[in-house]
Amino acid sequence: MKVILLPENFKKAISYGERFVATKPQIPVLGNLLFQAKEGQFFVAATNLETGIKFRIGAKIEGEGAVTVPARVISELVASLPTEKVFLSVEGEELSIKCGRFTATIQGLTGAEFPVFPKKDKGLTLEVPTTFFQEVVERVGFAASSDESRPVLTGILFNWQRRVRAVATDGYRLSLMEADLGEGVVKKEVEVKTLLPARSLSEVERVLSDLGEQTIRLTWSLEQRQMFWTTGDLEVVVRALEGDFPDYQGIIPGEGETIVEIDRNELLQAVKLAAVFARDSANIVKWRFTKEGLEISARSSQVGTNITTVGVDYHKGNSGTIAFNSRYLLECLSRFREERVRFEMTEALRPGVFTGVKSKQEFKHIIMPVRVQEE
Amino acid sequence: MKVILLPENFKKAISYGERFVATKPQIPVLGNLLFQAKEGQFFVAATNLETGIKFRIGAKIEGEGAVTVPARVISELVASLPTEKVFLSVEGEELSIKCGRFTATIQGLTGAEFPVFPKKDKGLTLEVPTTFFQEVVERVGFAASSDESRPVLTGILFNWQRRVRAVATDGYRLSLMEADLGEGVVKKEVEVKTLLPARSLSEVERVLSDLGEQTIRLTWSLEQRQMFWTTGDLEVVVRALEGDFPDYQGIIPGEGETIVEIDRNELLQAVKLAAVFARDSANIVKWRFTKEGLEISARSSQVGTNITTVGVDYHKGNSGTIAFNSRYLLECLSRFREERVRFEMTEALRPGVFTGVKSKQEFKHIIMPVRVQEE
Structure with missing residues (x-):
């Protein structure tokens, strides 16, 4: 791998990626960011197996390849890099960085060790304004439980129809919101339910709010039970929680x-x-x-x-x-x-x-x- | 005690006072603020025995007296008080507060239990710009040790002459600054040395920076080995550290x-x-x-x-x-x-x-x- 890119792009990709890295990685590679140059494009990716992110940034690619390096190290490093072009190259498991009068080699792991990013299947798609998730996280997400012993209560249940409903409860309180996402979002006769972890949604929301107000494409993969958020350069994936959400209607x-x-x-x-x-x-x-x-x-x-x-x-x-x-x-x-x-x-x-x-x-x-x- | 005062004055006095309260008080009254109405004036005071503050605020006094209440409680309380006149009154060890449609009684301790605020003796006085201490804390204080096992290294040594010198060292590094405080500050022939705890100086500096740029009167009480900072409404006192500061001249x-x-x-x-x-x-x-x-x-x-x-x-x-x-x-x-x-x-x-x-x-x-x- 051999690429040249601007420090501001590099910083942005790393700041997105580091939020999706496992905080206490069970295997070292989950604490790393993947840098990959492939088919003329440069990607930064991260995953903790529950959520993942893949971000494409502008770069001049002089050689393809991949490497992963500890997110903590690279994130601290880019914070102090000079504002000059960044030259990345990979030899074995080492990433070399040159930027102005700074040179470094970082010990990493081969790209091959990184978990394969899930591929979207056809699934059900809908277009949603990014601001919708801000509202869900703020108004509903806080009512979810942080106690992992009953995983379903750590989730937000979405009922996707033309009118979307989001609900969370920790057993002591319950938040419920409904929003009208307009025409043709989901065919009326189809009712799709997803139970997505509130904590992950909150990370997704932070990335979306950086993107500003725009429409984002959601894809719900029924087979893999994963939700994808996609724009031109960004793909985020969140794995749904297993289990049955309590019958909240009876509580209201x-x-x-x-x-x-x-x-x-x-x-x-x-x-x-x-x-x-x-x-x-x-x-x-x-x-x-x-x-x-x-x-x-x-x-x-x-x-x-x-x-x-x-x-x-x-x-x-x-x-x-x-x-x-x-x-x-x-x-x-x-x-x-x-x-x-x-x-x-x-x-x-x-x-x-x-x-x-x-x-x-x-x-x-x-x-x-x-x-x-x-x- | 019976006084009426404006919430903004009350808040200000409490925000000054709470910084000087003991964080882990050895006796309960050291975690409290003193409210005292005396000789037509209203004071808020706090001390952790090493440092103390006494702040006079405008109030209508309808009855003299004193009480102390937990700093943490009163400080949280004033943060949410309505913006209406505050009525304070004391019965035994209880402080009553009325403010708009809010009423409360807070369990306190009698004012008599509060340590007597040290009285300035004649000592040596000098006038110093408040900004001087900002510079001392920023440039010198950080080099002091935080390890209490060698107390002298937690201090800043001041050598007060016409030209003031401040030094701190933790044994691994040393900071030294000199400033000219102008004419007649201390008589040339007198050399006054004070060793004041860096942590306390940093609290003093925070209060001084709130006051803005002005001249403050310092009094060094030789007998009590305490330094007083005084303006019209404010008095702060810091007890000097005991012990001999290392001979830093040899290190330079x-x-x-x-x-x-x-x-x-x-x-x-x-x-x-x-x-x-x-x-x-x-x-x-x-x-x-x-x-x-x-x-x-x-x-x-x-x-x-x-x-x-x-x-x-x-x-x-x-x-x-x-x-x-x-x-x-x-x-x-x-x-x-x-x-x-x-x-x-x-x-x-x-x-x-x-x-x-x-x-x-x-x-x-x-x-x-x-x-x-x-x-």
């Missing part, structure tokens, strides 16, 4: 007995204040709806007590008490973009439901309450 | 056999590149002066090898090899503000000396080389 409550609208910032501020007092008592924050509004309070024998009264507009009902883990409330409320949120509850031990007021897209967040001793 | 080498000038950025970049290869081999980076310039290289059996040639202007001599720990080089070079640095060396095992070229203030940094096997 019907209309609540008390329904209110609340200013989101005011509510968020009140919960933040209560969280300071709740920290030493299992993060429990109590809500009490009264004629005066919503009383939010927390109590800790070590720290002290607090109450904030937040103004609410009642739509239905005007009473009720319920208690939540402050962490879940803070995470949920910070994901709404709307100025006002709608909250519905029925009784202390049944789930509370948050939705945005005047929201263009459907987004629903459900939190299971915590049981507290009555005083 | 005379003129080197090879003296060069180097572009600082180019040198920094070359060292950063070498550091990538040096990480797995004790951070050793080799320097070799030749007719072509300075060859900077590192070698690791795992990672690979590299060489960068950096252009130099020889003033004297034109050869020599020396090796340094890359961490020391990076830390030193990033502290220079000058475009070019001057480097002096004599032989492989004698210290290398860095100074700025065309520098207004005198700043000198000395690094002990590491011994390497000749190849």
Whole structure:
């Protein structure tokens, strides 16, 4: 392999690639990036076997071939390279780099050791705006579990039809959004479900947000159970999770007995204040709806007590008490973009439901309450 | 105690105070902030017994008294307080806070338990620009040791005369700067030496940089061996370290056999590149002066090898090899503000000396080389 390329292209490819490298590689080559010159094109690729990325960058190719080198080393190196043309060449398992008055050889592994990048089969394809994934990761992904002992809960379930639905739950809360992806995305009669790991989606989203707003082609390979994201120069692949996602429909409550609208910032501020007092008592924050509004309070024998009264507009009902883990409330409320949120509850031990007021897209967040001793 | 104050003043005082609270308080009150209304003034104070701060803020005082509350709790709380007047009142050991629709009581300790803030005695006073300490912390403080087993090496030695000298060394490197503080600062015939902990100075500097450029009054209390920084509303005190600072004059080498000038950025970049290869081999980076310039290289059996040639202007001599720990080089070079640095060396095992070229203030940094096997 012998190629010449610009440092800015090299940096960009490496910064994409290094996010997809295994953090604790089971075999050394999974901690490496693949550099490959093939059929007149230069690629940088990485995989941790669950997710993979392949990025094509402009380069002058004077000889084909491939090599892999540790992602950590090359990524640190490019950060300090001079802004001059970079000359790469490979001898055996060593990559040589020349750039201005800098020369180096890096110990790598042959390209042949690198896992073969999965090939797209025909599958089902659809075109999706890149910004869609930002919304999914922000509004839904955070509700997925990080506990690997129940892998299905670490995923986001997508139901791809003309109207796409994305759901995640960790058993204590649930996020659900729907978006209309417009005409002819998937034929109406076909219902495709994919369960993709939330953590991987979040890496994919970071790459997509670098690309800016554009349309990206998705391909769902039924046979390999993998999702591909493709643009001209980029291909990302994520392996679907195995297993059955819980029947979340049963968790979503019907209309609540008390329904209110609340200013989101005011509510968020009140919960933040209560969280300071709740920290030493299992993060429990109590809500009490009264004629005066919503009383939010927390109590800790070590720290002290607090109450904030937040103004609410009642739509239905005007009473009720319920208690939540402050962490879940803070995470949920910070994901709404709307100025006002709608909250519905029925009784202390049944789930509370948050939705945005005047929201263009459907987004629903459900939190299971915590049981507290009555005083 | 009963006071009314503006949330922005309260926040500011607490943000100053919390930096001076003990991180792992040996007695609970050292993790607390003192709020005190006395003689028509309101103060927030903190101390970890080594350093202390007392800050006066505007407040309407309706009752005198004092209380202390955990810094962590109050600091988190003020971050989310509404932007309305804050009402503080004390009952026993409890602080009550009202602010808009928020009310809270925080469990504290009586003001009487708080250590008495040291009183300035006459001592020696001088006026110093606040920016002086920024330079001391940045250019000298980083060379102090963080190893508490030899406390004197964690300090910065100041020699206060008309010309002030500040020195720190951890045994492997030494930083020294001199600054002219102008007329009548200290009487010529008096030589005052203070050894102040570098870590504390760095906290003091953060407060001073918030104050912006101004003149601050220093008072050195010979009897209590404490340094006071005073402005209208602020008083900071730092206790001097006990013990004798090493005789650093003996460490500073005379003129080197090879003296060069180097572009600082180019040198920094070359060292950063070498550091990538040096990480797995004790951070050793080799320097070799030749007719072509300075060859900077590192070698690791795992990672690979590299060489960068950096252009130099020889003033004297034109050869020599020396090796340094890359961490020391990076830390030193990033502290220079000058475009070019001057480097002096004599032989492989004698210290290398860095100074700025065309520098207004005198700043000198000395690094002990590491011994390497000749190849």
